[in-house]
Amino acid sequence: MTDRHHLLVHGGTFAAVGDGGDISGVRGGGSSPDGLFVRDARHLSRWQLTVDGAVPEALSPVADGDTARCVLVPRGGRQEPPACTLFREQAVGDGSFVESLRVTSNRPVPTTVRLAVTADADFTDQFELRSDYRTYTKTGATRRREVLDDGVEFTYQRAEWRSGTTVTADPAPDGVEETGTGARRLVWTLDLEPHGTAELTLRVMARPHGDKRARRVPSSPAALNNQLIALEGEFVEGIAFPTGWPELAAACARGLADLASLQVPATGPDGEELRVPAAGAPWFLTLLGRDALLTSLFALPYRPQLAAATLPALAATQATETGAASVAQPGKIVHEVRHGELAHFGQVPYGRYYGSVDATPLFLILLGAYVEHTGDLPLARRLEPHARAAIGWMLDHGGLTSRGYLVYRADQGGLANQNWKDSPGAICGADGARASGPVMAAGAQGYAYDALRRTAWVARTVWEDETYAALLEQAAADLRDRFQRDFWMPDRAFPALALDGEGRQVDALASDAGHLLWSGLLDKEYGELVGRRLLEPDFFSGWGVRTLAAGQAAYHPLSYHRGSVWPHDNALITLGLSRYGLHDEARTVAHGLVDAATAAGHRLPEVLAGYGRETHGEPVPYPHACVREARSAAAPLALLTAVGGA
Numbered sequence: 108m109t110d111r112h113h114l115l116v117h118g119g120t121f122a123a124v125g126d127g128g129d130i131s132g133v134r135g136g137g138s139s140p141d142g143l144f145v146r147d148a149r150h151l152s153r154w155q156l157t158v159d160g161a162v163p164e165a166l167s168p169v170a171d172g173d174t175a176r177c178v179l180v181p182r183g184g185r186q187e188p189p190a191c192t193l194f195r196e197q198a199v200g201d202g203s204f205v206e207s208l209r210v211t212s213n214r215p216v217p218t219t220v221r222l223a224v225t226a227d228a229d230f231t232d233q234f235e236l237r238s239d240y241r242t243y244t245k246t247g248a249t250r251r252r253e254v255l256d257d258g259v260e261f262t263y264q265r266a267e268w269r270s271g272t273t274v275t276a277d278p279a280p281d282g283v284e285e286t287g288t289g290a291r292r293l294v295w296t297l298d299l300e301p302h303g304t305a306e307l308t309l310r311v312m313a314r315p316h317g318d319k320r321a322r323r324v325p326s327s328p329a330a331l332n333n334q335l336i337a338l339e340g341e342f343v344e345g346i347a348f349p350t351g352w353p354e355l356a357a358a359c360a361r362g363l364a365d366l367a368s369l370q371v372p373a374t375g376p377d378g379e380e381l382r383v384p385a386a387g388a389p390w391f392l393t394l395l396g397r398d399a400l401l402t403s404l405f406a407l408p409y410r411p412q413l414a415a416a417t418l419p420a421l422a423a424t425q426a427t428e429t430g431a432a433s434v435a436q437p438g439k440i441v442h443e444v445r446h447g448e449l450a451h452f453g454q455v456p457y458g459r460y461y462g463s464v465d466a467t468p469l470f471l472i473l474l475g476a477y478v479e480h481t482g483d484l485p486l487a488r489r490l491e492p493h494a495r496a497a498i499g500w501m502l503d504h505g506g507l508t509s510r511g512y513l514v515y516r517a518d519q520g521g522l523a524n525q526n527w528k529d530s531p532g533a534i535c536g537a538d539g540a541r542a543s544g545p546v547m548a549a550g551a552q553g554y555a556y557d558a559l560r561r562t563a564w565v566a567r568t569v570w571e572d573e574t575y576a577a578l579l580e581q582a583a584a585d586l587r588d589r590f591q592r593d594f595w596m597p598d599r600a601f602p603a604l605a606l607d608g609e610g611r612q613v614d615a616l617a618s619d620a621g622h623l624l625w626s627g628l629l630d631k632e633y634g635e636l637v638g639r640r641l642l643e644p645d646f647f648s649g650w651g652v653r654t655l656a657a658g659q660a661a662y663h664p665l666s667y668h669r670g671s672v673w674p675h676d677n678a679l680i681t682l683g684l685s686r687y688g689l690h691d692e693a694r695t696v697a698h699g700l701v702d703a704a705t706a707a708g709h710r711l712p713e714v715l716a717g718y719g720r721e722t723h724g725e726p727v728p729y730p731h732a733c734v735r736e737a738r739s740a741a742a743p744l745a746l747l748t749a750v751g752g753a
Contacts, residue, residue: 349752475561544608624683649720
């Protein structure tokens with residue numbers, strides 16, 4: 108987000124407002140959509156306050172926090188102090204937005220103030236606001252506005268798709284005016300006593316298509332804030348944070364609070380209602396398989412209920428048949444779930460999109476780790492068919508049997524790369540040339556190895572299937588032998604980033620090698636070489652390990668996956684370093700990440716720029732990063748697991 112927008116998040120709802128609390132109706136720009144969004148649709152596209160016909164200026168602009176508070180005054184000069192001051196407070200709830208306005212006269216005589224809020228709801232799908240500026244046909248779509256006694260109602264319909272937004276006010280507006288643009292202007296004429304005060308409360312209720320839950324708009328921003336504080340308290344309560352490292356403790360607490368606000372509704376295999384971690388805001392406030400799985404893995408020792416919800420939610424969306432547009436194959440775990448209009452009508456493939464090579468093995472890893480940690484045998488038995496189907500996908504459609512490795516092919520309607528580095532060009536050689544043909548990404552092979560081993564353990568100890576367990580253990584051992592033969596680059600003492608369609612090594616030096624440490628795929632000698640190499644200056648920026656080592660032609664510190672620093676990537680690396688006994692190196696990475704979090708109010712963003720600490724004493728933000736991202740929020744917990752309070 109840019110400085111001009113401030114993010115409020117609660118479950119599957121977020122609002123992005125400006126410094127003065129307004130929503131301007133910007134249609135795109137890529138990094139900073141503004142509006143109120145629920146289930147991928149914009150339910151407020153304008154929300155603009157005027158005083159006596161003019162936009163007030165921010166005396167105290169909105170600051171970061173779960174509630175947006177600002178102080179506004181009518182524009183004027185030194186010779187004419189403002190006639191009044193406005194105290195504005197806003198908060199979001201589950202499908203709702205509440206604002207309180209307090210207007211205080213600064214004059215010793217009676218004063219009349221004309222207050223207005225211009226509101227509109229364009230119901231734009233979030234995919235229409237992306238930076239690619241694509242347009243989508245919406246034949247027969249209609250929008251309507253209806254004036255209510257205490258506000259206005261906006262509705263949208265396209266065939267069977269229906270959604271609405273209701274704006275109400277207390278006290279009711281004196282009138283609701285047309286603007287000529289489709290927006291409606293709610294107006295009040297306030298007669299203030301000398302130094303008197305008037306208060307208004309505006310409530311917005313979103314009714315997204317397909318959401319049948321009964322909702323009630325809370326009475327005030329304070330009531331909403333209290334709900335969120337209580338939820339955050341539940342997430343933080345009872346965890347023993349390190350007393351000797353207060354900065355890590357603060358990062359863990361901040362991360363848990365963010366995870367509390369990022370819980371979105373999902374459904375289990377039997378229709379049970381669940382709450383699972385969304386990937387991040389603003390663009391990914393939805394269930395993404397890889398993100399939810401890694402978040403749940405990081406949090407497992409501290410908040411196992413995340414895994415207990417994520418596993419059945421992903422089992423419920425597991426593919427059971429082949430679908431070309433969605434890249435679905437039997438047994439595959441979903442990559443992304445969307446609820447918006449364009450997904451509903453098949454204009455984007457992401458309603459249930461399976462373009463991920465690694466969500467399926469990560470599902471199996473989380474299942475094994477969760478059962479080992481909690482002893483929840485009933486869940487392991489309940490999800491046995493889903494786990495066996497996931498193994499079947501890895502061996503069959505995934506490519507382990509036919510190609511020897513998990514393999515993906517570029518999806519022209521969706522993602523070109525389908526490992527965690529999923530941006531175009533992310534899988535490349537040191538010279539920047541993109542991998543051609545089917546791709547076998549290194550990190551995914553590590554996940555497959557760990558998935559086979561963990562599922563073998565579950566099969567032996569819970570399902571009591573010794574034959575199946577032995578088959579999986581042999582498949583894991585064979586994969587390990589193949590990998591070290593085919594991926595290892597002897598001249599660089601480092602594994603290749605991937606193999607291309609011809610089996611040639613894609614030779615960029617990349618952070619994915621650290622994921623192999625986390626998975627345990629490398630022999631001890633190779634693992635120690637890799638771990639120490641990741642801490643050399645071309646890799647380690649001082650804030651974390653870069654996705655691509657500097658000095659290669661492909662490197663760029665502001666590239667999404669070719670030189671930036673990702674907290675979740677570094678969390679996996681730190682866990683891997685600890686696994687291989689490289690504890691000093693693990694502490695070095697952990698301290699870099701914690702320092703980066705401390706510099707940003709103890710919150711780790713999705714991604715940082717790759718500039719080195721030696722040339723710039725503060726971490727440089729990546730311009731298009733999600734401010735709140737579940738994997739990054741959980742990353743400090745992984746650091747705590749890896750290095751304790753050191």
